[in-house]
Each structure stands twice: as structure tokens, then as C-alpha cells.
Amino acid sequence: MNDNTPEDTADMDADFTYQVDAEDTSKRLDAVLAAQLDTLSRNRVQALIRAGEVTVDGAKILEPKFRVNEGQLLALTVPEAEDPEPLGEDIPLSIIFEDDHLIVVDKPAGLVVHPGAGNWTGTLVNALIHHCGDSLSGVGGVKRPGIVHRIDKDTSGLLVVAKTDVAHQGLSAQFADHGKTGPLERAYSALVWGAPSSLKGTIDANLARSNVNRQKIAVVKTSGRHAITHWQVKERFGSEDQPALASLMECRLETGRTHQIRVHMGHIHHPLIGDQDYGAGYKTKVNRLEEPLKSAIAGFSRQALHAGLLAFAHPVSGETLRFESPYPTDFEELLRALRKF
Incomplete structure (x- = not known):
């Protein structure tokens, strides 16, 4: 919460609050919020506004084009995500190496790595769940089991995926180190x-x-x-x-x-x-x-x-x-x- 947010605001439970400064005066509500939030796209902000999740000085605003003024308090609440749990799908995999701890795959261009907005099925994760069953590491979360790193949908090439939590933690440490002290390339x-x-x-x-x-x-x-x-x-x-x-x-x-x-x-x-x-x-x-x-x-x-x-x-x-x-x-x-x- 910003330091200049009034303590008696009715929006103390909001996920994000922002007091409009002079630079943002007369700008659109959706543009101001999106500029302050690295984790939400402007389209997502617009959807939240229309869903009644944004207030200006405590009043719900449903129009993304609403123009804000200096000193107004913006508050946004993001509902808990209810993403579907990915299921295994029989998608062909090009497996380069596999043992009890990890699997290396050669991803074709066009294959999304993990489920997300617009791609809840047909991903590498769906293929891995089908191939590995319950052996995938759970460290990456429900939507990204075993995923240590990723490449873009339209980039082809090599990925390593963890099959155990120990492997996931060890691989993640190497990627975080960027090869400074180990053989990662x-x-x-x-x-x-x-x-x-x-x-x-x-x-x-x-x-x-x-x-x-x-x-x-x-x-x-x-x-x-x-x-x-x-x-x-x-x-x-x-x-x-x-x-x-x-x-x-x-x-x-x-x-x-x-x-x-x-x-x-x-x-x-x-x-x-x-x-x-x-x-x-x-x-x-x-x-x-x-x-x-x-x-x-x-x-x-x-x-x-x-x-x-x-x-x-x-x-x-x-x-x-x-x-x-x-x-x-x-x-x-x-x-x-x-x-x-």
C-alpha cells in the first residue's frame, strides 16, 4: 500500500491502492492502473474494472475510460484465480534424455510450455503429465509441475524438466546462478x-x-x-x-x-x-x-x-x-x- 494512502479508507482490503498524482490527472483509469501494475495486462485491468473490482474514492467505477484526477484514491481487488488443473494428454514428445530424476525434451515450435490464458490444453505440461504420471515435481505448482525454465511458444529447442522435488530445487539453483559457478550453458x-x-x-x-x-x-x-x-x-x-x-x-x-x-x-x-x-x-x-x-x-x-x-x-x-x-x-x-x- 502506498505511504500516502489514508488509513481510514474503506478499501483497506484491496490488493492494490494508488493515489493519483499530478502526472496522471485526466488520464484513463485503465491506463493509470496498468502503468502501475507489472503483473496485469491492460486488457486484464479493463476486465476487472467492468467486473466492479475497482473503486475511485470508494465508489465503484465500471468504465475503463473514466478520467481520474489528482488526489483520488484508486483501489483494485483481484479475485482468487480458479484455473483448471491441467490433465494429461497424449501429445508426442521428443525425449532426448530421461532418468528417475529429470527429463530433457526437444520442444517443437508452436507448443506452449505450460497452461495459461487461452492455452489450458495442448501444452508441454499436459504432455508431460501423460508421460510421467505422478512422478513430476510439484515444486512448480499445479499449473507448472516440474517446469524449471521455459522457452517461447514459437521457439524450438531443448528444455529440462524435473521429475522430483530434489531435482527441481537443484536445477532451479543452477538456473538462478546463470552458470557463474557451474556447468550450466x-x-x-x-x-x-x-x-x-x-x-x-x-x-x-x-x-x-x-x-x-x-x-x-x-x-x-x-x-x-x-x-x-x-x-x-x-x-x-x-x-x-x-x-x-x-x-x-x-x-x-x-x-x-x-x-x-x-x-x-x-x-x-x-x-x-x-x-x-x-x-x-x-x-x-x-x-x-x-x-x-x-x-x-x-x-x-x-x-x-x-x-x-x-x-x-x-x-x-x-x-x-x-x-x-x-x-x-x-x-x-x-x-x-x-x-x-
């Missing part, structure tokens, strides 16, 4: 627009929810979460007319933030090919290409990112395990088309 292959002037570099730029679109992540100068990506150019593609059309890069994570590689590469003006969120401005580049490359890129319907390397210490035996995943078919075909350019 995560390397991604990315096909990006353009070619950096140098062959390798490091991006150190904090990340936070975008103030413009709460579904996206943005680089921020202050606050946010610390994020570091190390990159290296593996191959450059071009012609006499366009000598720096695209590059194949290897990205290694020192931190693991949501959309980190995608946002960081866009930040240095080399967004991933096919990235509709952080590289949409490069669509016009495709129209200027000649066939068959034009069709190859236009038909690539996801960000060109593949988690190809994963290494870690087995949380029970201590043995270093290292796994590599070949490029999936769509990534390989796009790479082949770029090499012919």
Missing part, C-alpha cells in the same frame, strides 16, 4: 536481419514490460530486470546488391528473461527474421527480395530462434550433462535459402 541459434559490424559482442540492457503494449517487453534505462546476452556471428548472408542481408548468430544467455534474445537483438537493430512482435518493421524488406528467398522468408511464420545447446550438472549425481539439438526442418530450409542468396 544455454546457447540459441538465431537468424537475424542485417550483419553487425563486429563478429561478437555483449548486450547489457535491462528489460521490463512495455508501457505502450503490456504484452511486450522493452529495453529500459532505469529499473527493470538485469539482462545480458552474449552473441557471436556464425555466418553472414548477402549479395552484391545487399551484402549484409542477414546473419546466423549464436546467442548465449547470462540471464534468462522473458523474450530476452528477441528484445535484445531488436535493440541493436538486428531483429529475428519472422518475429512479428519485435521485427515487424522489417516486413517491407521481404517484398524487395527476389524469389525463391522472398517466399522462404515470407512463409516462415515464427521467430527464427532455436535453443540448440543445453548443459547442466545432474542435480543428484553431479555429472555434467550436455545436449545438442539439430535445426528443425523449417529453420534448416530457411538457412538453406539464405545460403543460396
Whole structure:
């Protein structure tokens, strides 16, 4: 609760309260609340307002467009979630390694890792529950049993999942340490627009929810979460007319933030090919290409990112395990088309 919140307010039981300051005067209620809440999207805030979960100076306001004034007290209550418990589903899994403690899978692009809004079924978690039964670690919670880390729906590649609580705790500690004191490695292959002037570099730029679109992540100068990506150019593609059309890069994570590689590469003006969120401005580049490359890129319907390397210490035996995943078919075909350019 904010320090300037009156102690005799009728909204002491609210989950969040905020007293409007001069900067927010005359702004929409939904916009002001969404700007203050990193955990809720603007759409979610609007739904809560319409459901009567928001008050202004103690009075319920049902209109997201309501304009607020300096000094008004906003209070929001978030009802307890009643998400369905995920069930096992017979979804094919590409299993790279499995023992009594953990399982390593090669996730295809298009498969969501865990259930959430709009994706309560058909996820990797549903497939794991079917495959592992009751052996999945419960540390990750009902919706994310065994999940230690995740990759985006449209990113392909390697994931390790804990089958016991001991394994979950051991793996989580390694991911939290980011490989500083152990063998943890995560390397991604990315096909990006353009070619950096140098062959390798490091991006150190904090990340936070975008103030413009709460579904996206943005680089921020202050606050946010610390994020570091190390990159290296593996191959450059071009012609006499366009000598720096695209590059194949290897990205290694020192931190693991949501959309980190995608946002960081866009930040240095080399967004991933096919990235509709952080590289949409490069669509016009495709129209200027000649066939068959034009069709190859236009038909690539996801960000060109593949988690190809994963290494870690087995949380029970201590043995270093290292796994590599070949490029999936769509990534390989796009790479082949770029090499012919």
C-alpha cells in the first residue's frame, strides 16, 4: 500500500491502492492502473474494472475510460484465480534424455510450455503429465509441475524438466546462478536481419514490460530486470546488391528473461527474421527480395530462434550433462535459402 494512502479508507482490503498524482490527472483509469501494475495486462485491468473490482474514492467505477484526477484514491481487488488443473494428454514428445530424476525434451515450435490464458490444453505440461504420471515435481505448482525454465511458444529447442522435488530445487539453483559457478550453458541459434559490424559482442540492457503494449517487453534505462546476452556471428548472408542481408548468430544467455534474445537483438537493430512482435518493421524488406528467398522468408511464420545447446550438472549425481539439438526442418530450409542468396 502506498505511504500516502489514508488509513481510514474503506478499501483497506484491496490488493492494490494508488493515489493519483499530478502526472496522471485526466488520464484513463485503465491506463493509470496498468502503468502501475507489472503483473496485469491492460486488457486484464479493463476486465476487472467492468467486473466492479475497482473503486475511485470508494465508489465503484465500471468504465475503463473514466478520467481520474489528482488526489483520488484508486483501489483494485483481484479475485482468487480458479484455473483448471491441467490433465494429461497424449501429445508426442521428443525425449532426448530421461532418468528417475529429470527429463530433457526437444520442444517443437508452436507448443506452449505450460497452461495459461487461452492455452489450458495442448501444452508441454499436459504432455508431460501423460508421460510421467505422478512422478513430476510439484515444486512448480499445479499449473507448472516440474517446469524449471521455459522457452517461447514459437521457439524450438531443448528444455529440462524435473521429475522430483530434489531435482527441481537443484536445477532451479543452477538456473538462478546463470552458470557463474557451474556447468550450466544455454546457447540459441538465431537468424537475424542485417550483419553487425563486429563478429561478437555483449548486450547489457535491462528489460521490463512495455508501457505502450503490456504484452511486450522493452529495453529500459532505469529499473527493470538485469539482462545480458552474449552473441557471436556464425555466418553472414548477402549479395552484391545487399551484402549484409542477414546473419546466423549464436546467442548465449547470462540471464534468462522473458523474450530476452528477441528484445535484445531488436535493440541493436538486428531483429529475428519472422518475429512479428519485435521485427515487424522489417516486413517491407521481404517484398524487395527476389524469389525463391522472398517466399522462404515470407512463409516462415515464427521467430527464427532455436535453443540448440543445453548443459547442466545432474542435480543428484553431479555429472555434467550436455545436449545438442539439430535445426528443425523449417529453420534448416530457411538457412538453406539464405545460403543460396
